[in-house]
Amino acid sequence: MLEDCQQKEKIVREQMEQKVKSLVDEKEAVIAASMKEKEKCNELALKAEIFSAGQYNPATMDKILDTLNRKVAEVYKACGEETEVSSLTTFQMLKEIEIRVSQLCEMLEAIPNEYLDVFEANEKLRVKERRQRLREEKLKDLKTAQERRAKLALKRAIAAPKKRVGRKLVYRSQPPETKHGKEQVVKDTTRIEEDYYFS
Template sequence: MKIMLHQCWIVLRKLKPKDPNIDKGGMNEYVTKKRELFLLEYSLAVKKGEIQLLEQMAAEEEAKLTRAEKFLEDDAILFEEFLKENDKNSVEAIKIAEQETKAKLEKVAEIKKITSKMVAIKSDISKYEDILKEYKKYKEFLLMLSPPEWQEKQRSKSRHSTDSTNAEKDEKQTEKIKKNKERKTAEGSKRGEKRVARGFLSSREARGSSRQSVKSSQQSSKISTPGNDSSDYEEDPEMFFKEPQDLLNLMTELEEQNLSLIQNTRETEEALEEFRQNAELTRKNMESESKQLKEQIDIMTDTIQREKERAADLEMKAKLFSFGQYKPEDQDKTLDTLSHKVEEVYHCCVGETEANLTTLQMLTAIEEKLGELLENADMIPKDQMSIAERAKEKERRMR
């Protein structure tokens, strides 16, 4: 800008007139040059103003730059301080992590020890439970052997004792609950003060101590409860058999009773076996008799059929005799043949005769025998009768 102003100044000096006596044409040129000079001066003033503004702006920018540099320096200092604090915190965090890992490993080791102890305790508990079951079985067996009056007395005593023990347990539990509440309130107030004073690390330690206290209280409560139960089991139970000889005598009596019962059962089994054998024999005999009766029935039915046919023939012959077609000699012969045939039927159905019977008597005996056989046939089951009838029909067809 300074160089441009200097050049303008040189141009103005050249434009000034040298002689006062100038022509009119030169006057016009002079006026135009003056005008140009004025314009140049005006532009020069404008440029100076712009230069001043630019210088002010440059000064302001330089001030801003100085301020920014100061801010950067302050930020760098703060960042360095932050890094230092971060390094310190990281070192402290590493130390805390190492402490926590050590504590964790210790807790894990303690947990393993406690779990091994718990497993051993559980195994012992299972053994003692098995032993207790056996003892309970023995106790129940002895109670079963004891008389019922003594059992009722013991039941009444046990009811009274259970009521008293339940009341004592309720009182103890209420006292324990009150004590635990007081302990928790005291521990909570102490822990709050410690947390406010110590900060983050103390808060963790307080939490760990609270957990340990809770676990210890739970363990103490668990340990205290079986103590109460053990007090119940420590009481010596009353038994009816105070001496072992009494129990041995009772066992001998029971053995004798068992032996007598065993003998009775054997005798009853033998009697049942004999009864079964007799029933089997009677069944076989009945079956054989039923078969024989069926055969006799079949025979009698055949004979009846034959006799019916013969009776029809005799009726025809009697009619013929009545009309006088035959002679009396022929009638006697036919009667003799009929009597012989009746005797044969009688011998087949009834058997041999001890005395001389007439034909009418033999016929009446045959009818009685047929009636008995028919009554016995009614006693036979229908299935067997149908089977026998079918067999006889087949035999008749074969004939």
């Protein structure tokens, strides 16, 4: 009886420890979530402050939102969705795009590795071809630029010489140098030293 009671007590203690551990983990998760919410709250407060401080310009914001809506609509159409774009809001389109991306990721995970290897090889070939095309276009642009420069040089060479109008430029000579007294003093001292040592 005593052993049975001890075993039951041990089992109950282990269950309680697991519950306490799960509650502690849950508490930490709630604290982390509350910190994230506080950060979001601070960001929203900052945005509200900017909005109320007069830095908000409705015309520019409308333009930005329109361009954003157009870009999202383009991506939505590229995803191949059948629903008409005009009947959906930007948020709904983004939600549909996110769902489609998650479906594609799941499908990608289901594909066997052999097909993935073939796909990667095809992708490498496409990248190589794209680089080759860009290289060829660059060479073509350089060739056309070189031909244009050659044509301009030929045109300048063939063109009749330009006749100068007006007076010719006259060569102006340099003004005479002024002699400084220091050079004369140096020459005199060297001459005196030569006379002293070599006479």
